[in-house]
Amino acid sequence: MYRDLSQPIETGMTTFPSDPDVSVEPAATVEADGYRVSEIHCGSHTGTHVDAPSHVGFDDSLDAFDLDRFVFDATVVDCTAFGVREAIGPSVLPNGHGDRDMIVFRTGWDEHWGSPRYVDHPYLSGACVERCVDAGWSVGLDTLNPDPTRSGSHDGGGVPAHRALLGNGLLIVENLTNLAGLDRCRLFAVPLSLPDGDGSPVRAFARER
Template sequence: MTYYDLSHSIRSGMPVFPGDPPVDITPAATVEDDGYHVAALHCGSHTGTHIDAPSHVFRDGSELDSIAVDEFVFDARLVDCTDKSLREPIGAAELPVPDGTADLLLCHTGWDECWGTDRYFDHPYLTPGAAERCREADWSVGLDTLNPDPTPTENATDSEPAGFQAHHTLLGNGLFVIENLTGLESLPAGGSVVTLVAFPLPIAEADGAPIRAVAIDSDGQLDDGPF
């Protein structure tokens, strides 16, 4: 089997959703002064590569620690969305036909190349129709972007869906949202299915939590070239 880490490293100053707590990692103890090294970590529950719980957008939604751990292991199928440009929608017609082989779609936009820049916030997004298509197919969604919905920036337009419609459609129907993936270009295209392990940190009453997202290819037959 071949394992692929699809997670951004957590580090000070990394991108966060506008208004979320900034990430700050500072020494709390050092080998020189204390005989051991400990870092103080300050961050929000939706830091870096992470998974959302229904309670993220619903007052009475489930929290991550109430969900069985096996629910965070997915049969994942890659969708090529690399033709999308700045704030361009991903429509329902661009998603695959459901065939029962996957329970999570990985939307590969290539936007992780913009990580750490202002452009990262002007990512492609799912239309309400695309989110509804995922609901009908019983697909959770993972993306290499900050958000399945448009993220507010000065480049937003009136034609974009307002609020968190994709979040509500998915999280309101027992599906998950995984954000800020990276390295999706390593995974097989053409409808192949890999196992995606996305265990969240065991934070009590969590509305979301960082994950170490790892894709597992059982036969090791991964494409090396572009899609």
């Protein structure tokens, strides 16, 4: 049984502040042309997507990773008790390393997708990120960012979680959804074939174990 974990790509959807706006518009129609084609305009970090190390200045882009690196043995941890711009500590993480290679942080913040509140999500504390790095865990989240997202009077504080994870060859999958009730799973987040890609939208889905 597979579960879709992806936000749909559509005109006017939520994006990271200052990222390109998204549009999906007709380029050809059956009525006028005999076939249908859509023109899609978006950034490389649109919707549910995976970040490459080159996103924050490291050498490796998406094409440096074998395809099997985008299939994860994941554990979902419940972080729904954390509130607006609250740091998630390492206490939510499982003991030991186990046979997993990704931790998915379910904050429930995908409920705010499409609203201004979505940028005010919880984020990963330095100690939580350090634990993930030590264990060799990539990270998935149902938020815009493992770091605080800049917005209004909030400057965001940079991208230390990105740099720690991506700098150690661990991947980040952002803007997941539909995580409620999911525990151990095989999570698929395969990017588009973008040479030198700093990130890519994915069709993320999971198979429960």
